[in-house]
Each structure stands twice: as structure tokens, then as C-alpha cells.
Amino acid sequence: MNKYEHDAGLSLNLSRQLADLGSCGLFLPQILLRIRPSLKQLGNVMRQLYFVGTRSMIIILTSGFFIGLVIALQGYNTLVQFGASESLGAVVALSLFRELGPVLTALLFTGRAGTSIAAEIGLMKATEQLDALELMAIDPVERIVLPRFIAAVIAVPLLTAMFNLLAVTGAYLFAVEWVNLDPGLFWGRMISAVDLGPDYLSGVYKSVVFGIVIALVSVFQGYNAEPTGRGVAVATTQTVIVSSILILILDFILTALLI
């Protein structure tokens, strides 16, 4: 077991991880250079958007709703001690829009869609599908990697918005139905506390960056997987590890920059 974990690349070999990160970054221009304004590419992106976007909705919406309920419950119990329970809407919205929405959505998306992208591309490599495309003079990066990358980049900010909306709805329902706060007060306090630029848009920027990171890490891990069953497993695990760490580090950096 110990030996397997070591082999699977779960150990923190720092220099190798850094080198991986470097070649991962170099993969980005290679992908972007293949963008063409063609209907064929658009069709491929839409197909992938179904797999990474539409099919991630259930987990994102459910998680969002319950996260909203939990923050509202926790926030209310604290606020009510200071007689500030009418600020619940503001507390919930600020923590969601600025931090929890983008970060949790990104982490959930990594688990739901990032891993499946990495596993799928890795498996295509292991079963010679990428070789076959190359031999048919079809560029696998353009045909396989690019649509998945673009679809993930588009999906993350949209899923984040859905997550936030459902979480606010959950919190609203808790406040209005459970602890009988005034609905107008909840919503009004929220609106006056949340500024479009520094609070809401900063969260949107974060989600865009997270989307790029997850998309890049997933396709990179899949495309560079060792073409064996174990290689695919390693690629999937690495996708979760590398994406999650990068998301949390970047969240700190972006927060510092955007504040």
C-alpha cells in the first residue's frame, strides 16, 4: 500500500511537481493557438459543455442550496447574540460572493468534471485513440483537448453564479420561513451591503481564473498520462491534488490583489 502510494505520485516530490507545473503552463499557449472561429469547433465545445456543465448542475445546485442554509443557520446564531440578525442577508451574500461561492464551486467542479476530463483523455491515450487521430492527420489537441478546455473555462463561472443563487435562496428561505425575518429587510440589507465591483465582480473574476486553472490542469494531466490503466488513475488523482492546491493558493493571492 505504501509502495503504491509512493509510485502513484502522491508523494510531494517538489522539483518534479514544479517541473510539471511549468510544462502545464506551457501547454496553455499550445491550446490557445488552436482556437479557430469555426462552426465545427463551436459544435465540439457545445457537446463538451453538456458533459462538464449541464451534468455538473445537480451537484452544484444541491451543494449550493445546503451551503446557503448552513451559513444562514450559523450566521443567525452568531448575529442574534448581538441583536444584528437583520444583517443576515448581508453576511451570507458577502461570504458567498467573495469566497465560498467561487472556491467551493471550483473544488466541486474539480471532483465532478476535472477528474472525468483527465480520465477520459488519459483513457483515449491509453487506447491509442489519440494516436489514431494523429494518424488520420487530425490534431488531437485541437479535436480533443481544446473543446474540453474551453467548455470547462465557460462552465466554472456560470456554475459559480448558479451556486451563489441557490445558496442565497437557501439562506433566504431559512431566514424568512424558519426564523421569521422580514424578507424585505433580508434582501434590502444584502443589496446595500454588497457592492457590485469589490464584492460581486471580484468573485466572478476569481471563478474565471479558477475555471482556467481547473481546465488546464485536467487536460494537461490527461494528455500527459502514462498510457496505462495506472497512468489514468494517477492522472485523475493528480488533477484533484494539483487543482485544489492551486485554487486555494490562487484564492489567497487574488483576494490580496482584489481587496
Added chain:
Amino acid sequence: MTTSTQQQDASTTDSFISLRDVVFRHDTRNILDGLNLDIAQGSVVAILGPSGVGKSTILKLITGQIRPVSGTITVNRQRVDQLSGTQLNRYRKTLGVMLQNSALLTDMTVFENVALPVREHTRLPEPVIRRLVLSKLQAVGLRGSIDMLPRELSGGMARRVALARALVLDPELVLYDEPFTGLDPIAAATVSKLIRHVNEALNVTSVVITHDVDRMQGLIDCAHIMIGGKIAASGTPAQLAADETPMIRQFMQGLADGPVPFHYPAPDLAEDLLQ
């Protein structure tokens, strides 16, 4: 199809594929070591040899996926080892390759898989694409499977779909990587018959890479046996079967031990045990 006897003096000028003094190294190990190979236009040729001897390396050299350390590879008067980017893509459009795993795209139906090269490389209208794809699938006997997904196909059916896909752009050269591996005898016989049939009907050059000696009878015009990074013997199946060289005999008759040793190189057993 008259290619039976080009032996060691193989420098026929009008050969379709010609590999000259090809050296290929992986790390420091020489996989191909001064290999020479000529394949005539329109023939069905097998490259035989034990597993791991570098047969697939030859295929990858011919398709331009890898480049030799030294030596030249000429296919249809083009220096494949010197082609770059767009030239390589143009060259590959004249190739049909059937890979060992069939390598059909898992998220597309049989029809879409076969149509893929047409859609990517031509601007034919949909009805023409449909007719083209159906005729190729008809030729491999799988027109009824167009709406199936690759995971619903048996191994033999997947190979045949892969063959239809390889043929859909009417290639000049078709390469088969281990076409019989993992197939039951009936499916293998079907694939074998199809290879022969395709060669005659379309007048293409066919290269079959395999370790399956028994399938060769009646399929190929000429076989090259690879041992130790070189072509050890060439000839018709009958000639090779009669060959008395120990190495060739071992391979053709499937003997466990012989010049190709049973034991992987290791220190003396007694020494190892006493350690």
C-alpha cells in the same frame, strides 16, 4: 502482385516503401540497427517477429510519428523522415492505419467514427458523406451497426469498423498493427479475408505487422522476419517455412527455446540463490 522474390538484393528502384540503413534508439538501446526493407506497390507484406523486437517501431517510422537516428525512409518517393508539419499531415491523409486497439473514438457512433476523417478533411455535402460511409461499412459487412457505440461492438467488429475508417479516404497504403491479436478464429479469419479483399479491390499496398505466423498462409505475398533490430529473412510463406536457419525455424515453428533464449539475461542461478 508479383513480389515473391526480392531477397538480400532488395534494392529494387520502384519499391513503394523503402527503408535504408535505419537506426533507431530508445535511451541507449538500439531497437533498429541498420535495417533495410523494401515493399513493392500493390503487395500484401507481413513484418513478422517476436514481441518487443521493434515491429511497431517500423510502423511508427513509416507513419512519421517518430524519426530515425540515421537512415532514410521513403514512401511513394517522399522522404517521410524529412516531412514537417503540414506536409506530414498531407502525407498521412494518403495512409490508412488500423491500430491494435481499433482505437475508435468512444463517444461517437460507428457512423460518426467512420465519417470523422471525411468531415475533418473534406467539405463534402452530408448525403455524399453518408453514401461514402455506408459503402465502406457495407464492404466490411457492418452497415447494420451504424448507430452502435464502440463499447457495444465485439473485438472483431471494432477491428472491421476501424478498417472501414482507415479506408474511407481511399488511401494508397494501409498499415495493420497486430490485426489478429485478441480475436477468436472466426473473427481473425474474417479480418484476414478483408485485408486480402481490400488489397485486390482497391489496389493498395498493405503492410501487416504481426507475430501470428499461422494467419499468413494465403494472406500475404511476402514476409519479412525481424530479429535483433534487422530483417533476418524475407520470402514467401512457403520459402520461410522451408528455411533451415535455426533462428527462423524457431520462430516459424514456435519453439520455446533456441537462438532466441528462453531465459532473460541473468546472473548464474547458483550465484543468485547463494547470495
Added chain:
Amino acid sequence: MRSRHTVELTAGLFMLLGLAALLFLAFEATDVGSYSAGKAYQIKARFTNIGDLKPRAPVAMAGVTIGDVKSITLDPVTYEAEVIMNIDAKYAELPTDTSAGIYTKGILGDKYIELEPGGSPDMLQDGDQLFITNSAVVLEKLVSKYLFNSEDDEEQE
């Protein structure tokens, strides 16, 4: 072929829903800053001390928010703070002798600007300046003033 279209259709639906959520939150759950979006005019005021007044702090009259603070700069000549405010165009009829003061919401709340209307028949125009201002009350200054005053009293006795 039909399945291919449903795939693309649901993907399109997904994008629509996502965009709708994005825009709904942007417009319905946040303070879009409507004062600065064309439908507002600016007035200036100078204060000797603004305390911790910040940009985007509300500007109110009779407790009703009618605008917000656009920018705060220090006049390098007079060493006064120059505050530019956005006032909603709805409230165009403010007398020229309106006064401005900086107050605190509650005891520990944020600073905001409260405007007191004057009695002048002339109305403020875009870019005008308010001349009567009350600076922020800084707690430490109050405290120290009180302490020094009481010390002075003791000395006098």
C-alpha cells in the same frame, strides 16, 4: 442524430441559466452604484477633517440616502479634504446654501455625509461646491480635549 441535438440544446440551456443567474445576482442582489451611472450630478464639499469617511459612503438628507461619495482628495494648498459626491438626478432641487456634515451611523458604525437644506431660492448645479461644512468628530480628539480642559481647570483652581 437526434441525441446529438438534445446534447447541444441542453448545453445551450445550461449557458442561458448560468448567464441568467450571473446577471440576476449582479443586478438584483448588489448595489449597482446607480448614482454614478449617468443619472447623477456631482457636488463638492471641503472638510478640515473627514475622519474615516470612505469612497462609496452614503450621502443622505433627512436620513434618506440620495447619493454616495465619489472621491476624496487632499487639497495641497489649503490642506483640506475635498469630497466629491454623486447625487441622484431625482433630487436636483437642492438649495445652494445646503450644508454638509460627517456623522456616524450608530456608535461604532460607518461614517456618512448628511446634507441640511438651506433656504436659498437658487438650486445647486453640477460641479457646485457646498460652503458650509461640519467636519467629522474624531473621538480621540474629543477625549484629549476633555482631558486637557479638565487639567486646565485644575490648574486654574
